[in-house]
Amino acid sequence: MKKKIGFAAAMTLVGLAILSTRYYEVDLPVWHFLGGGKGPDPATLHLRGEFVESNLGAAEDSAGSLTVRMIAQQFVFVPQCIVVPAGVPVHFRITSADAVHMLSFLGTNYDLKALPGAVTEATFTFAKPGEFKIPCHEFCGAGHYAMRGQLEVVSRDQFSSLLPGERRTCEQR
């Protein structure tokens, strides 16, 4: 009896450990129901909502925290190159316009799954400046192997604070 309880407790701890590190990756239908099915419609991302093309990239909200919005689609990430400051928690909000994609930040421990009809959120902190490739890590179609974004981590001084309403990507820098 005690053995069984011990086993159950151990399994619980293991389950908790897995979930607490990877909770944002768990894709159960329950999640979508609990979220009220409020995810963006993949077909109309460009018409309304937070993923219109003028709202993509790094943005600063009134509290001063940094949010990066991206779309993953066959077979490019938009924006293809993102720039964030080092040592600052960066909040990612990502959705997909068609298939399931995954951003794998090469050289770090981070990766993010992009699902059509749902927003994937996570907060990452990149310690040092550098350039990271972001290949798609979930087979998404014929051009999957050439689907690759880029992340540029710059020092905090180089990344001057954003103006209200400004959205920053590498192209404008």
Add this chain to the structure above:
Amino acid sequence: MSNDNHTARPRRGVRWLGVTVLLLGTPLVLSGGDSPPQPSGSEPPIRVPSNVAWTEETLTIISNGDAFRGLLMARRCNHCHGEEGFSSVPVFPNLAGEDRLSFWKQMQDFRSGKRTSPVMQGVADGLSARDSADLAAYYSMLPTASDPQDTRAFPQAMQDSSRASIAIRLIVFGDGQRGIPPCQSCHGPVAYVKGAPPLATQNGSYLQQQLDHFANGSRTNDINVRMRSIARQLTAEEKTAVSEYYGAGFGPGVNPR
């Protein structure tokens, strides 16, 4: 003994219930219950690339296109785009075998001014959504086989055939280092993405012009910045190579359908 078992059973059940609740509940607590996005200080003005979205209604309108009605209306297109959908001027696009969705989308974008062209905006103003669907149905049915009696400009020899290897690499493999997907993974014949036209029988000069427009931002009607992010990364030589290669009729998928 039997009493013990009797009391132990419900307790064990309660424990397992607790474990399950804990397992399912933890991620919810950690994720903070899917909070809505915080509205930032001020939103930038919304830029919509195209009013067309691939919703069920749109797809229904397009698939209901009547090819015969399109045939009657296509007489006004013949002057520039050729009687068989192959134009005699290389800067005008060929329409034979054009994808229905991309044809319809471009017509709507000309009408709404999302894509600019001095000629086509005037023409598209006079066409309803249904007219465009009919024309799309007609042009998608035209054969792409060559016709010696026609005055088409289509297969034009490459000016520099040494560029062919650059074109083949981009069309078949893309460039993973820069994140450029292969052309054939969206424009066929390997796979088609909604709104991506087949390129196998397209005029090279037209392709070159459109790639330049995507790259320098004078054409911005691609949904979710797809072609703009790709064209921006291509060098001038690569754009020329790909356009000339397709324009010479070497592109994959030339065989008539």
